[in-house]
Amino acid sequence: MSEFPKEFLWGGAIAANQYEGAWLEDGKKPNVTDVLVGILSKDPGIAWNEETKKYEMKLNPEKVYLSHDAVDGYHRYKEDLKMMAEMGFNSFRTSIAWGRIFPNGDETEPNEAGLRFYDEFFDTLNKLGMAPVITLSHYETPLHLLTEYGGWSNPKLIEFWMRYVKTVFERFKGKVKIWLTFNEVNALFRMPFVAGGVLTIKNPKDPDSPLASTTKQDQWDAYHNLLVANALTVQACHSIDPESKIGCMMTASAIATYPYNCDPDNVLGALDVQRKSVFYMADPMCLGIIPSYLKSVWKEEKVTVHFTEEERKLIRENTVDLLSFSYYRSTTYEKGTNLKVDTGGVACKENPFLQDKAPQPWGWPVDPSGIRYTLNVLYDRYHLPLFIVENGIGLDESLNKEDTIEDDFRIHYIQKHLENVQKAIELDGVDCMGYLYWGPIDIVSAGTGEMKKRYGFVYVDRFNDGTGDLHRAKKKSFDYFKHVIETNGKEL
Numbered sequence: 354m355s356e357f358p359k360e361f362l363w364g365g366a367i368a369a370n371q372y373e374g375a376w377l378e379d380g381k382k383p384n385v386t387d388v389l390v391g392i393l394s395k396d397p398g399i400a401w402n403e404e405t406k407k408y409e410m411k412l413n414p415e416k417v418y419l420s421h422d423a424v425d426g427y428h429r430y431k432e433d434l435k436m437m438a439e440m441g442f443n444s445f446r447t448s449i450a451w452g453r454i455f456p457n458g459d460e461t462e463p464n465e466a467g468l469r470f471y472d473e474f475f476d477t478l479n480k481l482g483m484a485p486v487i488t489l490s491h492y493e494t495p496l497h498l499l500t501e502y503g504g505w506s507n508p509k510l511i512e513f514w515m516r517y518v519k520t521v522f523e524r525f526k527g528k529v530k531i532w533l534t535f536n537e538v539n540a541l542f543r544m545p546f547v548a549g550g551v552l553t554i555k556n557p558k559d560p561d562s563p564l565a566s567t568t569k570q571d572q573w574d575a576y577h578n579l580l581v582a583n584a585l586t587v588q589a590c591h592s593i594d595p596e597s598k599i600g601c602m603m604t605a606s607a608i609a610t611y612p613y614n615c616d617p618d619n620v621l622g623a624l625d626v627q628r629k630s631v632f633y634m635a636d637p638m639c640l641g642i643i644p645s646y647l648k649s650v651w652k653e654e655k656v657t658v659h660f661t662e663e664e665r666k667l668i669r670e671n672t673v674d675l676l677s678f679s680y681y682r683s684t685t686y687e688k689g690t691n692l693k694v695d696t697g698g699v700a701c702k703e704n705p706f707l708q709d710k711a712p713q714p715w716g717w718p719v720d721p722s723g724i725r726y727t728l729n730v731l732y733d734r735y736h737l738p739l740f741i742v743e744n745g746i747g748l749d750e751s752l753n754k755e756d757t758i759e760d761d762f763r764i765h766y767i768q769k770h771l772e773n774v775q776k777a778i779e780l781d782g783v784d785c786m787g788y789l790y791w792g793p794i795d796i797v798s799a800g801t802g803e804m805k806k807r808y809g810f811v812y813v814d815r816f817n818d819g820t821g822d823l824h825r826a827k828k829k830s831f832d833y834f835k836h837v838i839e840t841n842g843k844e845l
C-alpha cells in the first residue's frame with residue numbers, strides 16, 4: 354500500500370469535560386457530565402425538589418466525581434500538547450465547554466475568562482502546528498439548562514445555543530478552521546441526558562430516576578430542536594467565517610450492523626438499526642431531508658413531530674461541509690435478541706468471525722474491517738468528505754518498573770484499523786480527510802466515568818478512587834504512532 358493523501362490530518366481527539374477538570378474554575382458552572390456518575394448509580398447527582406418542582410444538583414460527598422478534576426488539563430495542557438506535537442500531530446480535536454463561556458447557558462453576556470482560556474489553548478495548538486478541530490458541544494450542555502428549561506426539548510435552547518456559537522465563531526475566527534456541531538448527536542435516544550441534553554421536568558413519573566422518566570415526546574422535541582439548531586449553526590458559521598468548514602459528528606459504529614445470517618428479517622432488522630441509530634440524524638444534517646420512514650416511527654411511539662415549511666427549507670439549505678464520526682466496533686443483528694447500548698454503540702449476539710479478542714473487561718468487539726465498511730456506506734450515501742475523529746481502544750493498564758506500558762494490543766488495533774482506512778481511500782476511492790485517535794492521553798471515560806479505561810499513548814497517573822500524582826508517561830504506542838505519522842501511513 355502507498356502513503357496516505359498528502360493533506361491527511363493525523364492527530365488525536367479529547368473532550369473538555371473528560372480532560373480539563375477545573376469544573377468550577379474561572380466562572381464555569383456544572384454541565385451534564387459533572388453529575389452523570391451520580392445519576393447512573395442513583396447516588397443521586399440530581400434530585401427532585403418538591404417545593405420548587407424542579408430537579409437540582411445533589412452530590413454525594415462520599416463519591417468521587419472524577420470529571421470534576423479529570424486529568425487537570427486546564428492547568429497542564431501546554432505540556433500535554435507538546436507531547437502531542439512530538440508525535441507529529443498536525444491536528445487536534447477538543448471541545449469548548451459551553452459552561453465556561455455561558456456558565457448557566459442562559460446569560461446574555463459571555464464569560465471573558467472562559468473565552469481567554471480557549472484563546473490561549475487554540476493559540477498553543479496553532480503554534481505547535483496542530484490545526485484545532487473544535488466540537489461545539491461534547492456532552493456539555495450546562496446543567497442549569499436542563500433543570501430550569503428541560504434541556505433541548507425546549508425551543509428556548511436554540512436561542513441560548515445560537516448566542517453561544519455566534520460568540521465563539523466571532524471570537525475564534527481565523528484560529529479555528531474546522532468546527533463540529535454536536536458530538537455523537539445521534540446518541541440522543543440511547544443517552545438522552547448527556548447526548549441529548551434532555552430532562553423531563555414536567556410531572557416526573559419517577560423523581561428518583563430522572564433518566565428513566567425522560568419521555569419519548571421530549572426526546573423527539575429535542576430531535577426537532579437540535580436539527581433546527583444544527584442548520585442555524587451551519588448558516589452562522591458560513592456567514593461569520595466563510596473560510597472555515599463545519600461538520601456534524603455521528604457515532605457511526607452502528608453502521609457496521611451485520612445481519613446475523615441471511616434470514617431476510619435479519620437483513621431488514623439490520624437496516625432498521627442503521628436507520629434508527631445513524632441515518633435518522635445524519636440524513637437531515639448531510640442531505641437536508643427528514644427521512645420518510647420516521648413517520649411510522651412517530652406513529653408507533655405516539656409522538657407528534659412537526660417541522661414547519663420554513664424549518665424544512667432551513668435544514669435543506671444548510672447542510673454540513675463534512676461528516677465526522679466515531680467508530681469503535683461492529684455488531685450483529687438477530688431478530689428477537691435484545692440490543693444493548695453504551696457509548697461505543699449497539700451490541701447484540703457475538704460475531705464468531707471476528708479474530709481479535711481485546712484484553713479488556715468492557716467487552717467491546719474489535720472489528721477493523723468495520724471501519725472500511727462504515728467509510729464506504731457513509732461515502733456512498735452522502736458523498737461528503739469524511740473525517741474519522743474517534744477510533745481507539747480502552748484498556749485496563751498499569752505502569753511497569755520503567756514507568757511505561759507495553760501496550761502491544763493498542764498498536765495492533767491501530768495498525769489493523771489504519772490498514773482498512775487505507776484500503777477505503779486507495780481501493781474504494783473514499784474521500785477521508787483524516788484520522789484522529791480517541792484519547793491520545795488518558796482521560797476520564799465518558800461511558801463509565803472511570804479512569805481505569807485508558808486509551809492514551811500517554812499515561813496519566815490517576816485512579817478510580819481519585820488518587821494518583823497526575824504525572825504523565827509515554828506508553829510504547831507513543832513511538833509507534835509517531836512513526837506512522839512520520840511515514841504518512843506508509844509504514845503501519
Ligand code: BG6
Pocket residue numbers: 368371536537604679696697743747791797798799800801806
Ligand atoms: C465516544 C465519546 O462515545 O466514545 C467519547 O464521544 C468517549 O466522549 C468515547 O470517551 C469512548 O467511550 P468510553 O465510554 O470508553 O469513554
